[in-house]
Amino acid sequence: MSIKSTTVVAIAHNGKIAIGADGQATMGATVAKNNVRKIRKLNEGRVVAGFAGSTADAFTLLERFEEKLSAYGGNMKRAAIELAKDWRTDRFLRRLEAMMIAAGKDEILIISGTGDVLEPDNQIAAIGSGAMYAQSAALALKKHATHLSAEEMVRESLTVAADICIYTNHNFIIEVL
Template sequence: MEKIKSTTVLAVVHNGEVAIGADGQATMGATVAKNHVKKIRKMLDGKIVTGFAGSTADAFTLLERFEEKLNAYGGNMKRASIELAKDWRTDRYLRKLEAMMIVANKEETLIISGTGDVLEPENGIAAIGSGSNYALSAALAMKKHATHLTAEEIVREGLTIAADICIYTNHNFVIEKPV
């Protein structure tokens, strides 16, 4: 049985604000399985917003583990991310999970991968998933040449461009900002 996967998640830090968004498409092989999947989650009363790409069941397992780490480290997002990445890489069960995450608060955005990476994007833009390169390219151009746009507007337009190009990305967006 084929796994349900494929998506685009984009986070932007711009003009003192952070926004993260994702499309709503879940794909099984070459077929759209669902059009309105919510791949963005709020944690710690909205102070941290997460987005995931990859296998949905795997992503939910990682989201639960991340929330446990947040609680264990007093809401320190960077520390929780590093501890999750260490567990993800070394734990025999977690190592098999196929997903990636973007986590964001008002100050920073991080990409967490199963290879033990916790990456803070240099340009304030993070993207994961099948349409990530399209969304990232669009967001980079807008951040550089359309500085009047808000972080949320850049995320929306970046996702729109990705959805126009990537067959695994649709136009049903959920966009959130950490409080």
Template sequence: MTIIRSTTVLGVRHNGEIALGADGQATMDKHVAKNNVRKIRKLQDGKIVTGFAGSTADAFMLLDKFDEKLGGYGGNLKRAAIELAKEWRKDQYLRKLEAMMVVADKNELLIISGTGDVLEPDSDVAAIGSGAMFAQAAALALKKHAPHLTARQMVEEGLHIAADICIYTNHNLIVEQPV
């Protein structure tokens, strides 16, 4: 069975703004399968930005479910995230999905997992995927030592640092901000 690995997703809240970005690499076994995968999506007319890591098909199913939840809860990010996590954990089919999500609006940054967790990072830095710890460490250092940078610049630099270290992350970035 081919092991599919890919993705570093990084979100930063800094100085009243939020940015969410991801690299573009998808890897199958020991080979790069594609270098320009779009792992960041905008929902609700750009008010919500999402990033996913894990199986692409599973992630798209979760994005659709999350969009449904957002519609059902009037675009309330936290409520939709909690309801998605509850359904993901309880539903026999959804429980088998292998993906994680980072979601953000203008005010909140959250990580959603299939174990029923909705995490709001204490440090205002959310990272998932194979290069997550590299990107998170870089973003935390930038927040502490380069506070003049914007959230977008921190995401871009954090992802570039992860790409320099993690073989499953590339420099082909997409960064979005909620409107």
């Protein structure tokens, strides 16, 4: 599934996980809003999730994910797997067009409507139209700029994506666990 119209990136580095997203929402080729909050704290702040895709669809999925977190005692991986199962098989959910990155204190997961729950390599996850730009920057920063914090790496990765991707702006929201 290819989602355009945003960039979300998460990086685990030096015992911290940071997740951030830009704030741009588009309708076709037009910027509709430039300060959308695409990062949400869930499970009393123990999990942070970011989304790319249709905003209404993403909010539906975030609500379902939070329900799964509650049902499985905050076990993020189990909640993600159960959400992905429902998302793939439920007639209503199957039509939702979004992707999510979920981050807990020890892990980062990418969750998609095709049933994927992926633990990314290198402790870096990126989704959205600017994902490959942000991921490339994050990989380079993690390799060569180890003095930076996870939050600084996320900010720099989003900046690279925003400088290149027309669906990504420089209004960032970043959360750190």
